[in-house]
Amino acid sequence: MQIKPIGLRVAVKPIKEEEITKSGIILPDTAKEKKAEGEIIAIGTDVKIKELGLVVGQRVLFGKYAGDDVKMGDEEIKILSCEDVLAVIEN
Amino acid sequence: MQIKPIGLRVAVKPIKEEEITKSGIILPDTAKEKKAEGEIIAIGTDVKIKELGLVVGQRVLFGKYAGDDVKMGDEEIKILSCEDVLAVIEN
Amino acid sequence: MQIKPIGLRVAVKPIKEEEITKSGIILPDTAKEKKAEGEIIAIGTDVKIKELGLVVGQRVLFGKYAGDDVKMGDEEIKILSCEDVLAVIEN
Amino acid sequence: MQIKPIGLRVAVKPIKEEEITKSGIILPDTAKEKKAEGEIIAIGTDVKIKELGLVVGQRVLFGKYAGDDVKMGDEEIKILSCEDVLAVIEN
């Protein structure tokens, strides 16, 4: 079973906070809006998403409380408006 | 008797919650806005709907309280703005 | 005497609730916004109305309290913004 | 002395309520927003007005409290945004 976001949205698998810290990025709690990290598992149907440079597999930064939470089997995923994706993290 | 949505709308037949759970998707009650699933039974008259990738027969995810509820005979249907369709669920 | 709506509007003759129920559609009172049905008796002057697929004679579904009520002789009509027409009902 | 509305506006000469009733149209007081009728005496400078189908001499329906009231000599006129003109009444 797979999910295909509609329009200018992406589906992401959030990365647990302990894993994020190990990787070097710290998402300060003191920030105005708490941030989270995740991996893009599906991109939406709007062709503008490619212009934005978003592709499956990227690690992205977004507002922790943005978007919609859904559980697929055991996996928690988030459907985010592309507007809520702040940046891609490249290694 | 059939319904043809006008503009950027789709008509969906909601899927009962007990059936959704069996299929593997869980729609957590703790989410900001409760989600629901349904099957598209008619697409609207706006040509942009096809660009969004929405077609009759798809199983879609949407906000439980989005759109307008109508009863056709025994069947409860929902007329949704395409903006409220978050994702297509593919098996 | 006839009425010609201006812009993206249609004029509809509302159908009485007892007639609607007989036809098979039920408009639940429990819905967020009460719905009503009517027949389009005139379409507006904006060319986009045809792209929306609205023509004279169609039976349409709309929000009961949307639009503007006018009485022409004995006939009560409603002038609706096309945005408020949810769907066409086809037999 | 004449008035030439600017942009997407028309100038109308309101028709007294007793004359309206005689003509067959009744503007119910119970409507959400009280309606009024008038004759277009000048159209604005925006070319889109012609696409809307508005011309001098038409009898139009509009919200009683829409637009701006001005008195030219003895004549009371109203300058209306085209958006506030609901329909043309044709005999």
Added chain:
Amino acid sequence: MQIKPIGLRVAVKPIKEEEITKSGIILPDTAKEKKAEGEIIAIGTDVKIKELGLVVGQRVLFGKYAGDDVKMGDEEIKILSCEDVLAVIEN
């Protein structure tokens, strides 16, 4: 010294109320928003102003409290957004 409005604006020299009344136009105090009359002394830099039909020397009608008041030497002028110019008065 001269003033050149920027964008979709015009500069007007307001006409005193006693002069307006003599000319035949009456601006009723009972209107929702008090009106005023003035003469256009400069038009803005946006090319769309010509499409609107506004030129220097025209007598125009506008909302009394719209725009910005400036004094040049002894002369009080008003810089108005074109949107606030309701109509041109032609003799």
Added chain:
Amino acid sequence: MQIKPIGLRVAVKPIKEEEITKSGIILPDTAKEKKAEGEIIAIGTDVKIKELGLVVGQRVLFGKYAGDDVKMGDEEIKILSCEDVLAVIEN
């Protein structure tokens, strides 16, 4: 050191009020929003600024509390959105 505004903005050096009065323009305190005058010292990067007719060296009129105040060395400057520039003052 120089400042280059980004987008539809200009940088202005405000003119002191005693100098403004000498020049003939009076900016009445009684106006809805207090006005100020300044000289454009840099224009933004958006090409539409030239269409608006704004160039370095012009004396312009703007809302006293519009824009952002910055001090460069001893010089106080203001970065203004072009929308807040009401007019150019020409001698």
Added chain:
Amino acid sequence: MQIKPIGLRVAVKPIKEEEITKSGIILPDTAKEKKAEGEIIAIGTDVKIKELGLVVGQRVLFGKYAGDDVKMGDEEIKILSCEDVLAVIEN
């Protein structure tokens, strides 16, 4: 590890206030919104950013509380909407 902003955003490394003062620019506390300076370390994926004249390495001025704060290793960075970048500071 690097960050690539999405859309019309830039990533900046804020410059400490004591360093800013030495350089000649003073960001007055009395301003409506406190300002800050920073160096652009990455530009977003939207092609319009180049039209705005923003490139990596520039020193820019922005609202101190605009954008989103993130820590990469020891480095604090800010992801800013391009709309919040007021000006480039050139030496």
